[in-house]
Amino acid sequence: MQPILEIVGLSKRYADGPTALDTVDLTINKGEIFALLGPNGAGKTTLIGAVCGLVRPSGGTIRAFGMDLAKDWRSARARIGLVPQEMATDMFTKVVDAVTYSRGLFGLKRDPARIEEILTSLTLWDKRDNQIRHLSGGMKRRVLIAKALAHDPELLFLDEPTAGVDVELRRDMWRQIGAMRANGTTIVLTTHYIEEAEEMADRVGIIDKGNLLLVEEKRALMARMGSIEASFTLAVPQPRVPAALADFPLSLSEDGATLTYRGHGGADEARAEVAHLVEALVRAGIGFTAIDTHQSSLEDIFVDLVEHSAQKGARA
Amino acid sequence: MTFNARGAFAIFTFELMRAFRTFFQSIFAPVLTTSLYFIVFGAAIGGRMTEIDGVSYGAYIIPGLLLLTLLGETTSNASFGIYMPRFTGTIYELLSAPVGVAETLIGFVGAAAAKSLILAAIILVTASFFVDYHIAHPVLALLYIVLVAAAFALFGFALGVWADGFEKLGIVPMLILQPLTFLGGTFYSITMLPEPWRQIALVNPIVYLVNGLRWTFTGKSDVNIWISLGLTLAFLGLCAGVIAWMFKTGWRLRS
Numbered sequence: 132m133q134p135i136l137e138i139v140g141l142s143k144r145y146a147d148g149p150t151a152l153d154t155v156d157l158t159i160n161k162g163e164i165f166a167l168l169g170p171n172g173a174g175k176t177t178l179i180g181a182v183c184g185l186v187r188p189s190g191g192t193i194r195a196f197g198m199d200l201a202k203d204w205r206s207a208r209a210r211i212g213l214v215p216q217e218m219a220t221d222m223f224t225k226v227v228d229a230v231t232y233s234r235g236l237f238g239l240k241r242d243p244a245r246i247e248e249i250l251t252s253l254t255l256w257d258k259r260d261n262q263i264r265h266l267s268g269g270m271k272r273r274v275l276i277a278k279a280l281a282h283d284p285e286l287l288f289l290d291e292p293t294a295g296v297d298v299e300l301r302r303d304m305w306r307q308i309g310a311m312r313a314n315g316t317t318i319v320l321t322t323h324y325i326e327e328a329e330e331m332a333d334r335v336g337i338i339d340k341g342n343l344l345l346v347e348e349k350r351a352l353m354a355r356m357g358s359i360e361a362s363f364t365l366a367v368p369q370p371r372v373p374a375a376l377a378d379f380p381l382s383l384s385e386d387g388a389t390l391t392y393r394g395h396g397g398a399d400e401a402r403a404e405v406a407h408l409v410e411a412l413v414r415a416g417i418g419f420t421a422i423d424t425h426q427s428s429l430e431d432i433f434v435d436l437v438e439h440s441a442q443k444g445a446r447a
Numbered sequence: 448m449t450f451n452a453r454g455a456f457a458i459f460t461f462e463l464m465r466a467f468r469t470f471f472q473s474i475f476a477p478v479l480t481t482s483l484y485f486i487v488f489g490a491a492i493g494g495r496m497t498e499i500d501g502v503s504y505g506a507y508i509i510p511g512l513l514l515l516t517l518l519g520e521t522t523s524n525a526s527f528g529i530y531m532p533r534f535t536g537t538i539y540e541l542l543s544a545p546v547g548v549a550e551t552l553i554g555f556v557g558a559a560a561a562k563s564l565i566l567a568a569i570i571l572v573t574a575s576f577f578v579d580y581h582i583a584h585p586v587l588a589l590l591y592i593v594l595v596a597a598a599f600a601l602f603g604f605a606l607g608v609w610a611d612g613f614e615k616l617g618i619v620p621m622l623i624l625q626p627l628t629f630l631g632g633t634f635y636s637i638t639m640l641p642e643p644w645r646q647i648a649l650v651n652p653i654v655y656l657v658n659g660l661r662w663t664f665t666g667k668s669d670v671n672i673w674i675s676l677g678l679t680l681a682f683l684g685l686c687a688g689v690i691a692w693m694f695k696t697g698w699r700l701r702s
Contacts, residue, residue, distance in 0.1 A: 209545040
């Protein structure tokens with residue numbers, strides 16, 4: 132894996148405020164989609180801002196494309212794009228002028244063909260002569276993406292790209308982001324929608340109170356920290372959990388008709404244990420008429436981690 | 448990349464387009480206001496006034512009226528140019544782009560100054576309909592107008608970074624620049640003032656700007672024109688220094 136962004140010991144402390152980033156280390160690999168998850172005020176936007184030049188770090192180093200951002204900021208920034216969380220754009224400007232301006236700002240010569248390509252890919256070409264204020268919320272967000280893509284960045288930051296957009300548009304945005312990655316763009320996105328990260332990300336990072344709690348490949352994380360819940364509807368209600376099944380983490384419903392398994396410590400291990408449980412039930416002659424299984428989502432893992440972090444913080 | 452010329456040009460053209468988009472407010476309104484001054488003080492009252500320094504009253508007040516408009520408009524344009532992106536959040540794009548203080552100033556300040564030059568040209572053409580005048584040193588007049596426009600565009604830019612509300616943007620041009628310009632010899636020679644008002648008037652820096660420009664128009668000045676030039680250059684340098692510091696520290700630009 133070739134690193135495209137290397138953050139070492141990044142800190143941001145405001146004079147009269149809390150520590151927004153506390154010695155964060157993070158490496159982003161070329162070509163991946165990295166999702167940064169965290170509750171409000173966790174430090175996600177501050178982290179992006181520090182890389183993109185909106186926030187002045189209190190400490191640490193940031194290297195992009197092998198260049199030190201503090202020294203070679205012009206060259207590095209020319210290859211980085213940012214789609215902000217807020218709907219910030221000059222509302223009285225025409226769509227095509229706004230995107231053309233962004234391209235010039237990043238030092239590239241005018242290229243109407245490329246602008247047309249970008250606007251077409253985001254289904255904005257028909258709206259090119261409209262003032263941005265006349266577009267719908269979803270279209271405005273696409274304009275922000277078009278502006279960020281105008282200089283063909285190799286590394287693109289999307290800060291809450293689908294905040295406030297409807298489900299259909301969100302799915303459409305996911306397709307757009309997938310297409311950008313297919314074109315070779317490395318993408319770092321922050322999101323509140325865990326399913327967004329679950330759907331798109333190769334790796335996830337979870338940040339809370341300025342601390343990066345973990346960074347891991349998404350599938351590995353879900354396999355390692357995920358859990359399985361399996362409910363068996365018994366053919367004959369039982370008065371208590373059968374002794375033959377005492378080694379399994381089981382609970383019995385009050386009416387004795389449902390036996391529930393809750394396995395933690397990784398979805399793969401739990402899934403295997405459910406298979407063993409089925410064999411044990413058959414061996415013990417306990418019949419069942421239905422099995423209902425549920426695998427924990429990234430959201431469950433996220434909530435667990437953030438709650439654990441909060442408890443640790445309270446104890447400290 | 449050492450200097451992003453295309454970035455500076457993009458800001459410059461974008462800002463000029465913004466001015467033309469608001470043509471009535473940016474160009475037409477100040478020209479109309481200045482024309483009214485020429486009608487009242489030049490054509491109507493001017494004919495009954497005695498000459499000052501051998502120059503007809505209507506022609507005498509042209510440099511002052513020009514500055515009255517230029518100082519306010521240049522300051523307002525430059526301050527709004529940078530304040531609006533701060534207010535709406537669009538400044539993120541500027542801060543994340545490969546542009547530094549030089550490109551930003553060339554773009555924003557250059558556009559504000561260019562707009563002021565267009566405004567000055569229209570005002571001078573308009574004045575010729577109401578007042579007979581000629582410019583004694585046209586090249587120097589042009590250079591001085593460029594210098595003053597650049598200095599006050601820088602001042603306006605710094606004001607736009609400093610301001611944390613629309614009220615502050617309006618206070619400086621309306622409550623400081625305009626009164627100082629009115630009292631800075633726009634409509635009279637400060638030699639006409641009795642003591643101690645004449646000495647007090649010399650403390651007003653706008654007196655030196657008005658007289659500097661008046662010298663290029665009439666060849667006459669109430670003050671030493673080298674002091675006028677020095678003060679203008681010093682003000683320009685001070686504003687440029689303040690803005691360089693703002694960018695270096697990120698004061699009110701970066702969090």
